[in-house]
Amino acid sequence: MKMQLEKTDYAVGLAAAASLIGLAIYIFTSVSGYLASSPVNWLPVAGTGIAVILMAVLIFMKQKFSLLAADSMMIGSAALLLYSIYEFVLGRVSLAADVYFIPVNYPPSEAAALHISIAGLVLYFAADLALIIAAFMKRSEEK
Template identity: 45%
Template structure:
């Protein structure tokens, strides 16, 4: 299947994989360590899963879909990944503020949670960039 994909298709694969990695890091940092007792926002999980499913659907059925629908799915998936990233970052602002702006007595677990979250941020950013590249590329599969 990978041989039939164009650059756009490969970018969608990269975006789906890195969005999944960012989602896993979001769940891990939200449910373990310093943030173990805090409330988990389900929106990034839902949006990321839907975006990943859309990306997988594009890879599987893009040749059978209307080109306009392909474009709409790419844009919708990109928007969902961006919203997931934004919610993830906003949920970690308090950690960054405690560590970088009030660096007095914070627990080491707080810094670990922020550092792992930063890896999740990078995964989501790679996913966003890959989806933007895919949006401006040609077809997803070779004929």
């Protein structure tokens, strides 16, 4: 039996890919460079991991769930990504303060960590936006 993907599945897949890349950037900036000596907050990692698992279930097994359950999984994924964004930003506020608001004698590695983190945040926001758009798309069961 061949599975047929819908437009919603592509948007959710795009969200999953963007959030995984954003997660990779978060982990990379947390364990290397300027932030290597600080402890890693694993809440964004767990939140993103659970959100990606929910998105994979939405793409590959949604026909086994009711529309309400599928919508709940999509809302849960979006909420988990927003929480991950919150924790990501909270961990990088001190970098932004040092680089942008107190621009005196900060190491170049601090600015590099901040700018790479901003790219990760953009990917997280794109993932959440793709999920929000997917939530409003028409599905084949509704036609």
